[in-house]
Structure formats: C-alpha cells, structure tokens
Amino acid sequence: MSERSMSHVVTDAVKDFRGSVPECVAAGIVDMSTGMLLAVDTVDNHPNEVLDLLAAATFDIFQGRNVVMIEDVFNRRRGINTTSHYFQxxxxNSQNLVHLFMRSATNSEIVAVVVCRRTVNIGMLFAQARLVMKRLDGGVG
Structure with missing residues (x-):
C-alpha cells in the first residue's frame, strides 16, 4: 500500500475533526515551521485574512517569545535538557466559541486547531479531538 501525501493526510484530518468533534464549526492544521495554514474546513466561508490570522495566532500561542521563555524556565527548573515543547x-474560550489547539506528538511543527460552539461538552471535545489527533499523528510521523 502506498503512503498518502501530507496534503491528503491533513485534508482528511480537518474533515475528520469537523465530522467527529461535537459542535465543531471549524478545524485547521498549521505548520509551525512556516506559519502556514495547511488545510481548513469550516461551516462558514471565512475571508483569507481571517484564516491567515488564525495561523499567526496559533504560532504566537505556542511559540511566541514569552511562551518559549516560560517553556525554557520550566525545563531548566526540572533539570530537563530538551528542545521539545512543554505546552501540548x-x-x-471566547465569547461564542471554544478553541482547542493541539500540538502533534510525532511532529512538533504540526498544530491542529478545532473550533466549537460554547455549548460543547469540554470532555467530549478533548476525547474526540485526541482520537482524531492520534490518527493524524500516524500519518505525519
């Protein structure tokens, strides 16, 4: 069986997030090495500027200067000498939505973003999103 391309893996993953995660209104995959949104699936037709901002915000949330400094402090205090990321x-929570950002366990440059309505059960959001993320990790590892 031939391997699927990265494009197919991420496209299928965003569709899987949208179909599997309750109350999901949007899902995307961001490449942290480039800051690019690799794939997106939403219920609405958002302007490209909004989607570009989502990718930039995802980068800032995980790899902004202050976040990296916090990770370094945590790792030093624990005596951990690693380049891996502390926050996974x-x-x-915004006024109307819940945004879950998840870093890939097999490729730290890949972050999934799942956006749901505020009515979502947070436990189910995490459970279903983690299942999809495991399948994504199997394809991008």
Missing amino acids: EILV
Missing part, C-alpha cells in the same frame, strides 16, 4: 494543548 491549549484551550481558549
């Missing part, structure tokens, strides 16, 4: 999942 970040949940952000």
Whole structure:
C-alpha cells in the first residue's frame, strides 16, 4: 500500500475533526515551521485574512517569545535538557466559541486547531479531538 501525501493526510484530518468533534464549526492544521495554514474546513466561508490570522495566532500561542521563555524556565527548573515543547494543548474560550489547539506528538511543527460552539461538552471535545489527533499523528510521523 502506498503512503498518502501530507496534503491528503491533513485534508482528511480537518474533515475528520469537523465530522467527529461535537459542535465543531471549524478545524485547521498549521505548520509551525512556516506559519502556514495547511488545510481548513469550516461551516462558514471565512475571508483569507481571517484564516491567515488564525495561523499567526496559533504560532504566537505556542511559540511566541514569552511562551518559549516560560517553556525554557520550566525545563531548566526540572533539570530537563530538551528542545521539545512543554505546552501540548491549549484551550481558549471566547465569547461564542471554544478553541482547542493541539500540538502533534510525532511532529512538533504540526498544530491542529478545532473550533466549537460554547455549548460543547469540554470532555467530549478533548476525547474526540485526541482520537482524531492520534490518527493524524500516524500519518505525519
């Protein structure tokens, strides 16, 4: 069986997030090495500027200067000499939505973004999103 391209893997993953995660209104995959949004699937037709900002915000949330400094301090205090990232999942509640940002366990340059309505059960959001993320990790590892 031939390997699927990275493009197919991320396109299928965003569709899987949208179909599997309850109350999901949007999902995207961001490449942290380039800051680019690799794939997106939404219920609305968002302008490209909004989608570009999502990719930039994802980068800032995980790899902004202050976040990197916090990770370095945490690792030093624990005596960990690693280049791996401390923060793996970040949940952000906005007025109307819940945003879950998840770093790939197999490729730290890949972050999935899942956006749901505020009515979502947070436990189900994490459970379903983690299942999809495991499948994504199998394809990008």
